[in-house]
Amino acid sequence: RSRSKSKRISGFDMAPPASALLPGATAAVAAAGQLPGTNPAIPGLF
Amino acid sequence: CSRLHTKPSISPTVLLSNMYQRPDMITPGVDAQGHPIDPRTIQRHFEEFYEDLFEELGKYGEIESLNVCDNLADHMVGNVYVQFREEEHAANALRNLTGRFYAGRPIIVDFSPVTDFREATCR
Numbered sequence: 001r002s003r004s005k006s007k008r009i010s011g012f013d014m015a016p017p018a019s020a021l022l023p024g025a026t027a028a029v030a031a032a033g034q035l036p037g038t039n040p041a042i043p044g045l046f
Numbered sequence: 047c048s049r050l051h052t053k054p055s056i057s058p059t060v061l062l063s064n065m066y067q068r069p070d071m072i073t074p075g076v077d078a079q080g081h082p083i084d085p086r087t088i089q090r091h092f093e094e095f096y097e098d099l100f101e102e103l104g105k106y107g108e109i110e111s112l113n114v115c116d117n118l119a120d121h122m123v124g125n126v127y128v129q130f131r132e133e134e135h136a137a138n139a140l141r142n143l144t145g146r147f148y149a150g151r152p153i154i155v156d157f158s159p160v161t162d163f164r165e166a167t168c169r
Binding site for chain 1: 094095098101102146147148149150151
């Protein structure tokens with residue numbers, strides 16, 4: 001398969017959507033008692 | 047099947063649980079807004095997923111076979127079975143994929159006892 005065309009970004013290491021990390025973005029996050037920003041800031045780094 | 051399948055400690059095959067999510071998984075044929083989805087869109091979505099997988103998994107070893115459950119039923123939904131040529135390749139993939147994300151969802155990876163997909167049924 002040709003790799004010459006511009007590749008779309010792979011879904012790998014795509015962290016959960018940023019909106020889920022913003023304050024008040026999702027009720028579910030707040031309900032879980034999870035503080036915004038506690039998710040790993042850099043996906044794939046462990 | 048509700049059986050508890052044993053997870054081998056080593057196998058040439060790894061299972062990525064519920065990894066593929068088709069765009070119309072909640073409501074077949076239509077998107078979240080209720081608009082019908084062109085089958086070609088779903089096909090392209092699948093092919094891109096497959097391509098991502100193939101490219102990433104190829105880094106860890108030689109892929110013997112790559113099976114994606116493109117189903118809507120709860121059972122095994124979106125499961126991906128990757129059989130490598132060698133057990134070490136599978137172990138390498140498992141090590142490297144554990145704890146990572148794909149499209150915003152965590153990757154759940156385990157060894158799978160399946161080595162022949164033509165006969166992959168519950169025993």
